[in-house]
Amino acid sequence: DQPRPDTEGEAPEEVLHRVFGHPAFRGRQEEIVRHVMAGGSGLVLMPTGGGKSLCFQVPALCRPGLGVVVSPLIALMEDQVAAMRQQGVAAAALHSDLPDDQAREVKRDLARGAVKLLYVSPERLLLDGTLDFLERRSLALFAIDEAHCVSQWGHHFRPEYRGLGLLATRFPSVPRMALTATADPRTVEDIRAQLGLAESPVFRGGFDRPNIFISSEPRESERGQLRAFIKAAGDGTGAGIVYCGTRAKTEQTAEWLRGDGYDALSFHAGMEPGAKRDAHRRFARGDAVVMAATIAFGMGIDRPDVRWVAHLDLPKSPESWYQEIGRAGRDGLPARALLLYGAGDIALARHRILESPAGEEQKRIERARLEAMVSIAEAATCRRRILLRCFGEDGPENCGACDVCRNPPKLFDGTVPAQKLLSAVLRTGRRFGVAHLVDVLRGKVTDKVAQFSHDQLPTFGVGKDLSDQAWRGVARQLVAIGALDVAIENHGELVPTDAARPILKGEQKVMLRAEAVTAGAPRERNGR
Ligand code: ADP
Ligand code: ZN
16 A cells, blocks of 8 residues: 555645645746646646746646656756655656666655656656656656757757657647746647647646836936936845847946946846956945946846846847746736837837848747737736736726836827727728828838738728828737737738727727827937
8 A cells, every 4th residue: 555645635724834844836826736636638838937837737746646847857856856845745766867776766666656846958858768657657747847848940959859749649648748937829729739738728826927117118317217217126135127129228328327326237238258257246245336238147146136127229029028027026016117209219119120031920029029028018008917818817997006106198080090090900801000000091002002002992992191100000909908909920911800890889888199290200219
């Protein structure tokens, strides 16, 4: 007879309290645990620190049998095993770096059922001996941690992970959970296909960082806006990061900030390795130090008390912005993020994508990400909600911790322009991007308009009252409120959602941000 580990059959909430010492599940943990307890498989998508481990640890302990956790990193495995043992859980690790005598001991413990949670490297798991052994055992679940290693799209591809696909066929009745922090849609689909999870649900959550107050402003006087922001962000303690679009700008920015009396440094990829190390060291240690940097500054910032992050230029995607502002407030205390943008940088970013040597497919994806970023910058509704939607997570209606929620912008009734645009989308067959739709609305006979006879449509030329720029603003805001989707995976065409119907039927008014639409060309005074 095998000894019964004492957590089997216990309720998940009890194990959460008793073993892990947490008062409650967080975010989607409860839903995920319930799904796996009932025997379901699925993919869990949460950022680092989002609380993925509990999602498999709790059901592994509560369900009968051995829980098997596949992990690519020996150090990570050893950490988790040590932590679990400290909490009184019979955990063990099996990997190629284990000395023979210890491996023998683990196998002996496994054989007599004295292990509840086994951490194992993929190559070790896939040995015939291991699989045969597991086939004869009762198994609580398989958890595949760092599941993005199965995908060749990312930079973390591990050939051994490919073999894990056989778990689906060899252990059809054992729940399989894949876990990753990578939210990139292509990688996500690849993981699901490779691991036989295409029919299983994807759980996304935990992306919110509620202690970071986020705000965005059109660039008017860059220095004045940054000065005011730094003051509001609690001048004097912790550190701050100013992200700049170019290397030269990091140096200029650090210089004027020093002129203002800040301990400001600059950082970019073109610096000597020694200078980079020095900048990193000074940033890590200095109080109230400000780093003016390009996005090259990021890896290895583990300072918990970064109080603010400002972007003087528009980031290339919501994913990069999220990652960059996420460097603030890791200590959980209030932090702030400011995003400045101008029509100039939006146009420049679009142009850069157009001119880049990337393939058409890649360009479309980059373009769609950029447009999503623009719609966050121009949002008339909660910015956090729009940002979270980019990760497939539903945020609250009003987060209360962004500038839009705190101080709603001036709006006007934009129902008529919204209807005109939506109807142009429908009449052209939902197959076109914003540029062509604007041409149709403004009544321009371009080659493409002629080719598709779009000058024959009733919507042709009905939008002459607004400028090209204003129409793009309407489009972005319709994307922002979710009435239109940008087909990221496709050609970047605008596609109406269910939310478009009541607008078209006149059942729902659309409030648009006055400033983004009525100003023909947004004013912009760059720099000083
Ligand atoms: P991930 O694997 O997603 O990076 P972890 O599982 O390591 O994240 O969890 C991150 C931190 O959050 C850990 O310190 C963990 O103890 C804590 N945590 C996770 N879930 C909860 C919860 N329900 N209540 C309190 N703390 C939690
Ligand atoms: Zn908000």
